[in-house]
């Protein structure tokens with residue numbers, strides 16, 4: 001058994017070294033894990049070895065508290081909603097509002113938290129592009145690492161790789177949550193998983209999921225009605241990175257973006273030129289900045305269009321793409337994020353002179369948009 005343990009330990013240390021090396025590097029472009037180094041001493045908490053695959057029967061309350069680490073804002077939000085009313089559960093979020101998960105590198109304290117966790121909940125489909133080595137090491141030591149995208153992938157609702165010339169050719173599009181029907185699949189599966197892991201509270205997880213699914217269904221119907229109120233030929237969403245394919249296919253919109261499905265490669269001049277040409281050809285009136293991406297590429301496209309004698313507005317607010325809003329705000333929840341995006345798109349198109357109708361907010365949803373989101377000044381865009 002000693003030899004087997006050493007292999008695991010070497011893989012774990014290699015992964016930790018890799019992450020620490022990335023943290024120390026200014027550009028983060030290095031590839032491949034660092035070689036295992038027996039002299040490396042990490043301050044990560046010791047972990048209990050567990051057989052891989054035994055997670056479902058592991059005692060997640062060995063110390064009385066069910067420790068969950070959630071990577072993205074979406075993962076934190078859903079974990080909190082499904083565990084409402086459950087005592088002795090601790091959710092540690094890693095990424096905050098405005099953080100780009102494609103580029104986010106786990107810190108040493110993140111790694112310590114994941115090492116101590118009973119369960120790590122992440123988005124998956126390579127969204128958390130810098131976490132691969134850490135997740136592999138966690139799985140190797142028996143930690144349950146759960147991908148929110150897995151039930152959607154299993155159901156066949158993941159959009160396959162459509163970028164053919166980049167490194168991620170063939171990679172699935174990670175932004176599956178933007179179709180609320182996908183998120184429903186995730187809600188059901190995560191609730192079942194939590195119920196199996198923590199059977200004393202199974203009823204609470206399942207009841208929370210049932211209530212939340214009815215809210216998601218009302219959200220979908222509201223968003224669908226609003227998004228389809230724009231004339232079919234005008235339904236184009238132009239953004240900085242390609243996060244909205246699921247959103248578009250859910251609501252009948254076409255997408256175009258300056259960057260591909262990841263932000264790991266920087267946008268080049270040609271990407272900007274192609275977007276400018278497309279926007280002019282299609283007569284698209286609005287471009288959208290995303291809250292987790294610097295606005296410079298969208299601003300460059302707008303400037304080029306204006307310089308060429310055309311006109312394109314920038315949206316009345318930023319869109320939430322890979323990160324939600326600040327905790328405690330409407331946009332800091334999954335439902336609020338989707339709803340605020342719909343409002344922002346419809347209001348921006350109205351400001352550009354396009355017909356768009358905002359449907360009445362459904363009573364079935366527990367939260368409602370604050371007044372300041374409903375009143376918008378178009379300005380000059």
Ligand SMILES: [Zn+2]
Nearest residue numbers: 243261262322
């Ligand atoms: Zn993204």
